Amino acid sequence: MTRVTEATKRSLLALVPLVLIAACRRDTPDVREPLGARVAGLAHPVLSTHGARAVPASTTSLPPASYSADQAARGAQVYKATCARCHPPGQLDGDAFAVAWNEARVSTLYTTLRNTMPQDKPGSLSDSQYVDVIAYLLQRSRVPAGAAPLAPDSVALRGLRIAVTPRTP
Template sequence: MRLNILFFASAFLLTTHTVWAAGARPLPSFTAAQARQGEEIYESTCAMCHGSKLEGNFDTPSLTGRFIQNWKDTPIIELYAYIHRAMPQMSPGALSPEDTTAVIAYILEQNSIQAGKTPLSTQPKSLRLQFIPHVITNNK
């Protein structure tokens, strides 16, 4: 009986801890379907510069590893605004709002962030409340 209580108590602590961490910096939420749509857009409009594995090249930054280090704790809206305004570099502004969130979903997924049930919204109000998390990836 005492063991049961202890088990219950530690499960409770773990739960509250997780809720607290997520509450401090809500993780971005996107669906697997969005990431697949984003992958197609990425392959056709971004990969020729940023590389098919998001690895970048001598004059184009990678979109994994250090990229996440640079952008961590930034509200998604800033990444959204940047991509929407400046990329793809040869025709900035060409991506629709939905294409932009899809490509962000793909970039997040490629940085080991799990897809979920809630799509990444194109609403600024929602994009302001989600943040690029700290993720540890291979140093690419």
């Protein structure tokens, strides 16, 4: 029977952060399917292009989400600095975003992002940064900007739905 000494355990534990740091410093983006994309029972996957989903009746009466152009610009900066290393622009917005998130509550998207992203440190952004990234994704997905920014308030976000403008032929 092999015994692992405390010194060996400490040495192995010291390697864990180095491996995680090395995994985050890739020269090419990670284009694997995002976390949660195929989790059974997840109502709104992070990214789904596998057919349309049913629109929950409870959201159709909610007002559509709006954001400010300044907020989307801040979100673009956060996205470029934090998200784009794994999710190049175009992967999580546009048609893919519309299929996965149109008519969903903004709070569901917020909770999903906060609980799963960034993949190496979920929950590490501020509430405002997560909401700014949502504003950026909305902008890239043809949701028109308004005068007021999205509030980083889970109660307020629960009362709004994502309403992607259909693409005109």
